[in-house]
Amino acid sequence: MNATLAIDTSTKEGRVSVLTENDIIFSEVFTSERSHNSQIFAPLEEALVSCNHALSLIVVGTGPGSYTGIRIGIAAGLGISMALEVPIIGISSICSAESADQNSLYQVIGDARRESWYIATVKGHQIISGPELFESVESLTEKIGVEKGELYSFDENISFPGIQKTNPCAKKLARIAAELSDEEIKELTSIPPEPIYLRAPFITQPKKLGKNVPKLDS
Numbered sequence: 001m002n003a004t005l006a007i008d009t010s011t012k013e014g015r016v017s018v019l020t021e022n023d024i025i026f027s028e029v030f031t032s033e034r035s036h037n038s039q040i041f042a043p044l045e046e047a048l049v050s051c052n053h054a055l056s057l058i059v060v061g062t063g064p065g066s067y068t069g070i071r072i073g074i075a076a077g078l079g080i081s082m083a084l085e086v087p088i089i090g091i092s093s094i095c096s097a098e099s100a101d102q103n104s105l106y107q108v109i110g111d112a113r114r115e116s117w118y119i120a121t122v123k124g125h126q127i128i129s130g131p132e133l134f135e136s137v138e139s140l141t142e143k144i145g146v147e148k149g150e151l152y153s154f155d156e157n158i159s160f161p162g163i164q165k166t167n168p169c170a171k172k173l174a175r176i177a178a179e180l181s182d183e184e185i186k187e188l189t190s191i192p193p194e195p196i197y198l199r200a201p202f203i204t205q206p207k208k209l210g211k212n213v214p215k216l217d218s
Contacts, residue, residue: 003051005058005080006174009040009073010065010093011154015170016043018051019178024171026050040076048080055086057185059177061093061168063196064110064118064131065154070195077193089185090193091173095125097152098169102176105149109140109158112198117158119143125176133198 004019018026028043048055060077063070074090081088094108105123112118112133117140120130134140144151144160151163180188 001051001054002056003054004174004178005047005051005055005077006060006170006177007040007044007058007073007077008061008093008096008168008170008173009069010061010063010168011069012066013167014040014043014069014073015168016040016047017170017174018047019171019174020051024174027171040072044076044080053084055080055084057177058086058088059173060088060090060193061096061170061173062090062193063093064112064120064198065093065168067195074193074195087185087189088193089177089180089188090191091125091176091188092120092122092127092196093168093173094120094131094154095122095127095176096169096172097122097154097166098172099164099166100150100152102172107144107149107151109144109151109153109155109160109163111155111158118198121149125180131196131198 001020006017008015012031014030016028017024026047030039030043058077058081060074077088097106097108100106103124105121107119107121110118116133116135118131118133119140121128134143152166153163154167156165
């Protein structure tokens with residue numbers, strides 16, 4: 001049995017699916033508000049049972065989205081990959097927009113936190129531009145419509161004219177992965193899955209010892 005396991009945990013709803021040949025034999029959505037830590041194990045166990053643990057490929061959604069959620073999904077995928085000796089690849093979650101035609105060109109807008117947004121253009125199973133960060137609604141609005149195609153968002157709090165709310169789709173991730181050529185899979189398996197970072201990590205430096213720090217007695 002050639003089975004593809006797909007995992008996406010980039011939003012508050014985690015998704016796990018299994019594709020065999022052209023049939024989705026398992027699909028589940030679970031909610032854990034972007035953490036997905038313990039909740040992911042039950043659907044993963046059911047997914048593996050559905051295909052008798054006979055996987056040929058694992059694909060994980062790499063975001064953009066919840067940093068912690070994506071890391072949990074990737075870690076789970078890597079664990080199964082190592083245990084079953086199955087190749088694993090990463091594909092951006094926005095390439096699997098549920099409402100979009102798989103071969104169409106479309107844009108995705110997302111909440112990048114800290115009062116900023118990102119926009120990316122997707123065609124087929126690839127990001128052809130972005131994700132690009134914007135820190136003002138005006139500059140983002142100017143960017144919208146530069147590329148032709150439908151406009152989507154995974155975030156409920158984003159509202160722009162013509163935007164359609166949708167979700168990443170693990171079933172579509174599985175189908176995208178299953179349709180990749182051997183060369184594409186070989187190239188992707190050579191790169192460990194990593195979350196798509198929208199900006200450098202925010203790191204604070206520890207405070208220097210100052211006058212208010214009590215001295216130790218000698």
